[in-house]
Amino acid sequence: MNLSSKNRLTVKESFLFPGDNLRDKVGRAVCEAGCLPRKELFEAWEVARRIRRRFRGGRVVDLACGHGLTAALLLLLDDTSPEAFAVDRSIPASAGKLHEVLVERWPRLEGRVAFEEKSLLDVPLSSRDLVVSVHACGGLTDLILARAAEAGARVAVLPCCHNLSESDKGSLDGWIDAPMAVDITRANCLKSKGYRIYTQTIPSEITPKNRLLLAEPPQD
Numbered sequence: 657m658n659l660s661s662k663n664r665l666t667v668k669e670s671f672l673f674p675g676d677n678l679r680d681k682v683g684r685a686v687c688e689a690g691c692l693p694r695k696e697l698f699e700a701w702e703v704a705r706r707i708r709r710r711f712r713g714g715r716v717v718d719l720a721c722g723h724g725l726t727a728a729l730l731l732l733l734d735d736t737s738p739e740a741f742a743v744d745r746s747i748p749a750s751a752g753k754l755h756e757v758l759v760e761r762w763p764r765l766e767g768r769v770a771f772e773e774k775s776l777l778d779v780p781l782s783s784r785d786l787v788v789s790v791h792a793c794g795g796l797t798d799l800i801l802a803r804a805a806e807a808g809a810r811v812a813v814l815p816c817c818h819n820l821s822e823s824d825k826g827s828l829d830g831w832i833d834a835p836m837a838v839d840i841t842r843a844n845c846l847k848s849k850g851y852r853i854y855t856q857t858i859p860s861e862i863t864p865k866n867r868l869l870l871a872e873p874p875q876d
């Protein structure tokens with residue numbers, strides 16, 4: 657299967673998800689909704705399960721959420737998070753349909769994911785939150801990291817395209833590729849604020865923008 661396809665998953669592709677495991681069950685639900693590009697399912701899944709191996713509980717705040725699938729998956733993978741808040745300045749019209757299908761399959765999601773169309777700059781955050789963002793473009797990822805650190809929240813980002821004129825490259829771009837320099841500088845910036853960082857990747861067959869940065873503030 658081409659994991660990086662941008663084509664929408666529809667009922668015709670349900671055969672790609674024959675298993676009894678959660679990933680395939682979610683895959684079939686996404687096919688039924690018929691609105692999500694295939695790669696977005698795999699990105700959200702791979703990110704969410706890596707996050708849940710490190711971070712449990714807390715309100716999930718999915719910033720630049722698109723369809724909000726990452727938020728829903730984080731609740732499905734760990735019921736210790738009571739709720740999720742999915743924010744985007746422009747939520748796709750089909751996000752409601754996808755969420756409806758997920759709630760039909762997993763009624764325990766009902767009323768636990770709130771979607772709001774607004775700028776991520778206007779979202780109040782607290783130290784109890786788990787802030788996540790998949791493919792927030794360019795400097796948006798920097799804003800998200802800064803906002804999470806300001807609040808002392810746990811954070812996980814999968815950065816997208818890099819804005820090399822805006823983002824800090826930490827003067828490392830003489831040695832390493834500039835987007836990598838930006839991501840290393842992001843990680844070191846969190847570290848300098850006392851955060852413990854975890855650097856991982858999701859499979860590059862899904863996306864070449866596959867570096868996942870997870871970080872948690874020092875425990876009291």
Ligand SMILES: C[S@@+](CC[C@H](N)C(=O)[O-])C[C@H]1O[C@@H](n2cnc3c(N)ncnc32)[C@H](O)[C@@H]1O
Nearest residue numbers: 696720721722744745746774775776790791793
């Ligand atoms: C590349 S998409 C990623 C969407 C989703 N997270 C995903 O993985 O499919 C980037 C998203 O950022 C949103 N966005 C851009 N600027 C924003 C802002 N200031 N506040 C909230 N969302 C923003 C866009 O509307 C878009 O949905």
